[in-house]
Amino acid sequence: xxxxxxPEPDTAxxxxxxxxxxxxxxxxxxxxxxxxxxxxxxFEADALTAYKMMPMAVVLPVNTEQVSAILxxxxxxxxxxxPRGAGTSLCGGALPCEDSIVVGLSRMNRVLDIxxxxxxxxxxxxxxxxxxxNAVEANGFFYAPDxxxxxxxxxxxxxxxxxxxxxxxxxGVTTNNILALKVVLIDGEVIDIGGxxxxxxxxxxxxxxxxxxxxxxxxxxxxxxxxxxxxAARPMLMGFQSSEDAGDCVAAVIASGIIPVALExxxxxxxxVCENFANAGYPLDVEALLIVEVEGSESEIDSLLDKIAxxxxxxxxxxxxxSQSPEESLAIWKGRKSAFGAMGQISxxxxxxxxxxxxxxxxxxxxxxxxxxxxxLKVANIxxxxxxxxxxxxxxxxxxxxxxxxxEEAGAEILKHCVRVGxxxxxxxxxxxxxxxxxxxxxxxxDMEQQTRIKSAFDPNWLLNPGKVFPLDETPxxxxxxxS
Amino acid sequence: MAHVIRPSEEEELSSFIAEAAESGVPIxxxxxxxxxxxxxxxxxxATVSSENLTGITLYEPSELVLSAGSxxxxxxxxxxxxxxxxxxxxxxxxxxxxxxxxxxxxTLGAVFATNFSGPRRIFSGSARDHLIGMRAxxxxxxxxxxxxxxxxxVTGYDLSRTLTGSWGTLAVMTEVTVKVLPIAEExxxxxxxxxxxxxxxxxxxxxxxxxxxxxxxxxxDQELVSHIAPDELASQGKSITAIRxxxxxxxLDYRIEQLRTQFQSYGDIELLNDAQSLEFWxxxxxxxxxxxxxxxxxxxxxxxxxxxxxxRGIRAHHPQCSxxxxxxxxxxxxxxxxxxxxxxxxxxxxxxxxxxHATLIRSDVSTRASVEVFHPLxxxxxxxxxxxxxxxxxxxxxxxGRMYPGI
Numbered sequence: 001x002x003x004x005x006x007p008e009p010d011t012a013x014x015x016x017x018x019x020x021x022x023x024x025x026x027x028x029x030x031x032x033x034x035x036x037x038x039x040x041x042x043f044e045a046d047a048l049t050a051y052k053m054m055p056m057a058v059v060l061p062v063n064t065e066q067v068s069a070i071l072x073x074x075x076x077x078x079x080x081x082x083p084r085g086a087g088t089s090l091c092g093g094a095l096p097c098e099d100s101i102v103v104g105l106s107r108m109n110r111v112l113d114i115x116x117x118x119x120x121x122x123x124x125x126x127x128x129x130x131x132x133x134n135a136v137e138a139n140g141f142f143y144a145p146d147x148x149x150x151x152x153x154x155x156x157x158x159x160x161x162x163x164x165x166x167x168x169x170x171x172g173v174t175t176n177n178i179l180a181l182k183v184v185l186i187d188g189e190v191i192d193i194g195g196x197x198x199x200x201x202x203x204x205x206x207x208x209x210x211x212x213x214x215x216x217x218x219x220x221x222x223x224x225x226x227x228x229x230x231x232a233a234r235p236m237l238m239g240f241q242s243s244e245d246a247g248d249c250v251a252a253v254i255a256s257g258i259i260p261v262a263l264e265x266x267x268x269x270x271x272x273v274c275e276n277f278a279n280a281g282y283p284l285d286v287e288a289l290l291i292v293e294v295e296g297s298e299s300e301i302d303s304l305l306d307k308i309a310x311x312x313x314x315x316x317x318x319x320x321x322x323s324q325s326p327e328e329s330l331a332i333w334k335g336r337k338s339a340f341g342a343m344g345q346i347s348x349x350x351x352x353x354x355x356x357x358x359x360x361x362x363x364x365x366x367x368x369x370x371x372x373x374x375x376x377l378k379v380a381n382i383x384x385x386x387x388x389x390x391x392x393x394x395x396x397x398x399x400x401x402x403x404x405x406x407x408e409e410a411g412a413e414i415l416k417h418c419v420r421v422g423x424x425x426x427x428x429x430x431x432x433x434x435x436x437x438x439x440x441x442x443x444x445x446x447d448m449e450q451q452t453r454i455k456s457a458f459d460p461n462w463l464l465n466p467g468k469v470f471p472l473d474e475t476p477x478x479x480x481x482x483x484s
Numbered sequence: 485m486a487h488v489i490r491p492s493e494e495e496e497l498s499s500f501i502a503e504a505a506e507s508g509v510p511i512x513x514x515x516x517x518x519x520x521x522x523x524x525x526x527x528x529x530a531t532v533s534s535e536n537l538t539g540i541t542l543y544e545p546s547e548l549v550l551s552a553g554s555x556x557x558x559x560x561x562x563x564x565x566x567x568x569x570x571x572x573x574x575x576x577x578x579x580x581x582x583x584x585x586x587x588x589x590x591t592l593g594a595v596f597a598t599n600f601s602g603p604r605r606i607f608s609g610s611a612r613d614h615l616i617g618m619r620a621x622x623x624x625x626x627x628x629x630x631x632x633x634x635x636x637x638v639t640g641y642d643l644s645r646t647l648t649g650s651w652g653t654l655a656v657m658t659e660v661t662v663k664v665l666p667i668a669e670e671x672x673x674x675x676x677x678x679x680x681x682x683x684x685x686x687x688x689x690x691x692x693x694x695x696x697x698x699x700x701x702x703x704x705d706q707e708l709v710s711h712i713a714p715d716e717l718a719s720q721g722k723s724i725t726a727i728r729x730x731x732x733x734x735x736l737d738y739r740i741e742q743l744r745t746q747f748q749s750y751g752d753i754e755l756l757n758d759a760q761s762l763e764f765w766x767x768x769x770x771x772x773x774x775x776x777x778x779x780x781x782x783x784x785x786x787x788x789x790x791x792x793x794x795x796r797g798i799r800a801h802h803p804q805c806s807x808x809x810x811x812x813x814x815x816x817x818x819x820x821x822x823x824x825x826x827x828x829x830x831x832x833x834x835x836x837x838x839x840x841h842a843t844l845i846r847s848d849v850s851t852r853a854s855v856e857v858f859h860p861l862x863x864x865x866x867x868x869x870x871x872x873x874x875x876x877x878x879x880x881x882x883x884x885g886r887m888y889p890g891i
Contacts, residue, residue, distance in 0.1 A: 115787075116693070117689050117788070117789045118689075118787045118788055118789055119692070119693065140693075140695075141693075161638060162638045162642065164636055168636070172609060172613060173636065175613075175642065175645065176609050176613045189864065189867075190864070191862075191864030191865065191867075191868065192862065192864065192865075193864075193865055193868075195787075195839055195840070195841075196787055196839075197785040197786060197787065197814065197839075197840055197841065198605060198606070198610065198785060198811055198814045198815065199599060199601070199610060199649070199785050200649070200841075201785075201841035201843075201858065201859040201861060201865075202649070202858065202859075202861050202865060202866075202869055202887065202888075203646060203649060203650050203654070203868075203869055203872055204599065204612055204645045204646055204647075204648045204649050204650075205646075205865060205868055205869075206645075207612060207642050207644075207645025207646055207648065208641070208642065208645065208646040208868075208872075210642065211638050211641065211642045212641055212642075228692075228693045228694065228695055229695065230695050231695045251546035251547075252546075254546050254547075254548065254666075255545060255546050257569060257666035257667070257668075257669065258666075259665060259666065296735060297735075297738060299738070300732075300734075300735045300738065303732070303734060303735075304732075355634040355635070355636045355637055356634065357544065357547055357549075357633065357634060358546070358547050359544065359546060359547060384636070387634070387635040387636045388547070388634045388635060388636065389634075389635075389636040422632070422633055422634070423632070423634050424632050424634055424637040424639045425639045426637075426638050426639050427634070427636035427637060427638065428636055428638055429638070430638055431638075431639060431640065435639075439639070439640065442632075442639055442640075443629075443639075443640060444628070444629075446626045446627065446628050447628045447629055447630070447640075448640075449626075449628075450622065450626070450628045450630075450643060450875075450876075451640050451641045451643065453875045454641060454643075454646075454871075454872070454875050455641075457871040457872070457874065457875050458868075458871065469640065469641075
């Protein structure tokens with residue numbers, strides 16, 4: 001973390017900062033430009049707080065036309081652009097560069113159209129994830145992807161990172177729930193992709209844009225799929241004396257043909273921290289805890305949870321507890337969803353986001369324990385057990401430079417191990433600046449070139465969200481030769 | 485058919501494409517060629533098939549993941565999955581017989597090259613939604629990968645999805661990895677008869693916004709029911725509107741009853757049991773309703789609530805056309821009378837006015853040569869499409885011009 005290098009600032013831009021900002025003001029009438037130091041300070045980092053960099057300015061557009069004019073101006077003057085939603089990225093996806101302008105979309109948070117018969121809503125992408133569900137809740141609908149930060153994080157950020165959440169085992173991640181996008185390219189051109197239909201004409205450009213980490217353009221509006229809320233949902237808790245038992249139980253549940261709406265795993269340290277924070281009633285004398293949630297009518301839920309409990313009996317559960325009330329269900333989820341916040345109250349932590357084949361869970365947890373012990377660091381693990389997405393939280397003291405370095409090293413070793421067992425570096429947070437330098441662990445040179453060529457086609461000067469996703473030696477100069 | 489190269493190794497395919505790129509030789513690419521007659525006619529000097537890139541390389545039922553060579557027959561994959569009580573959730577369709585070929589011959593790769601999904605798309609998502617990784621060879625002959633074998637993966641750009649629906653014009657897939665799901669314990673279907681298109685669409689749209697997890701809906705014009713299974717349904721000669729539920733048996737008792745009560749005003753309701761339901765939906769998946777003739781067929785994507793009006797706009801000019809509405813109306817299969825231009829201008833005009841896109845699925849080669857088969861793109865998406873073609877296939881040798889001029 002301490003060793004992060006950002007792209008070399010463009011001194012020609014830095015030197016002209018004031019006239020450029022004046023020019024921008026003129027080019028985009030009415031644009032709110034934050035250029036004072038205190039104002040910019042609020043945007044110098046995202047939720048990966050170990051990295052900070054003050055941008056030249058922050059702009060807060062209110063509509064697509066302004067975003068278009070901003071990008072056109074920046075492109076003409078070779079100014080780097082860092083798109084930003086709510087700044088909740090855990091991988092430095094919204095980290096500014098010194099010579100960049102941050103384009104914050106938080107003021108573009110309106111719901112533009114709700115179409116229940118066709119099951120979709122069109123919104124500006126600065127809306128919070130939960131804001132979408134709140135807007136349609138009274139009619140019994142919801143927007144499915146539910147990252148833990150859903151109260152704060154924006155749809156724009158979710159689209160950039162293809163965010164998931166605890167309930168994506170059943171409902172899919174962001175890319176599975178987007179029907180159309182309005183995108184502003186670096187030259188200011190505004191393009192509409194998709195139209196709310198269940199498939200697109202031509203290439204899957206929605207698939208291309210979702211997860212592109214703000215490097216192809218700025219998405220200003222999106223049409224999302226709305227789903228009808230189930231009649232009811234209820235979680236149960238199951239405690240085990242080993243992660244093997246918990247992992248085997250998950251496999252057996254899935255093999256039985258039941259796909260719960262959520263299947264979450266916590267190890268002992270995580271259980272204790274979450275319970276201490278949320279008083280969720282988690283058992284404290286177990287090594288592994290599963291939260292399993294199912295949906296349906298009350299009697300269907302009873303029947304499904306019974307089936308799951310019966311399956312679990314084969315794996316020596318110490319505790320099986322089915323939620324008895326809506327309040328208890330809320331508490332159970334509050335514990336899980338506040339895991340990161342709760343951990344933050346007791347220590348600085350570095351949240352990893354690898355994905356592993358689910359049957360490697362025990363092996364990977366042991367390796368994580370070994371890695372952290374070697375670096376003399378504590379770790380707690382949260383795991384989306386149904387889909388293999390693992391969040392080790394490596395605890396460290398941000399004021400201790402040596403611990404920071406060790407945490408960074410341990411994190412990289414953990415992710416490399418995830419790749420080694422058949423998994424990947426990031427399941428739902430994105431690459432950002434955090435993982436860009438270990439991309440070669442997962443990808444070959446050819447794999448990387450195939451991606452950087454697309455980046456260059458959209459953004460020949462690599463002005464959009466620079467320094468993210470790719471090691472810095474993959475930047476335009478390095479790829480120019482490969483372009484036709 | 486001219487001499488077809490059928491590499492059985494990625495390296496062989498890779499060198500073949502690299503050499504073709506070097507010398508600018510345009511190549512036709514397909515799997516088992518069951519959908520070869522969709523698209524603008526090609527002018528090529530070589531033909532390559534992925535159908536020898538076969539074999540299931542990974543199947544972990546408890547992880548819900550399967551990888552296979554792109555040329556692996558879909559039928560083999562579905563047979564294996566069935567042994568473990570699992571399935572491809574998006575229920576891929578079989579276009580073979582519709583295009584005068586055999587049934588059950590399509591390959592896994594072609595499912596993703598076309599991104600055509602079946603009835604369950606409305607509940608479980610499309611083919612592209614279940615794609616989690618891919619290996620492919622681009623138009624330079626370079627083998628690259630994207631995604632992997634784990635369900636959640638946002639490492640790098642999503643090139644796998646970018647290649648879905650690209651009809652072999654960007655790269656040749658060599659291996660794909662998909663998410664699979666369990667087969668439901670039981671399937672049942674509610675049937676309604678003689679509903680007007682608009683009414684049927686209202687019913688289907690209302691059905692999918694109940695909390696009962698309707699997994700498919702279809703409305704079939706009475707002219708197209710004759711090949712539908714079971715036979716006794718076909719022989720009634722009435723339009724059919726069907727709503728499917730898949731779940732544990734005890735849930736179905738409750739859910740069917742709820743739907744029956746809610747939708748009793750739509751007239752008499754018949755119920756298909758598990759076996760009948762499987763037979764019925766299998767005939768929908770095989771597009772039996774399009775096998776009543778060899779006339780031109782359009783596949784139209786639109787908003788469900790506009791679907792009936794889209795068809796009405798076309799019927800105003802071609803009263804003999806018949807429609808099947810899947811996905812509550814979001815997908816229309818339109819069987820046209822035997823027109824030399826397949827009714828292209830009326831289809832495009834009606835779809836253009838109400839929103840959506842139309843692809844000509846069946847027509848003779850002279851029609852395909854004279855009209856746009858794929859829906860013309862707006863300027864912006866076409867610009868990105870050209871960027872992508874240049875990036876993946878700079879020499880323009882892979883299925884050149886199949887989708888659009890130069891693409």
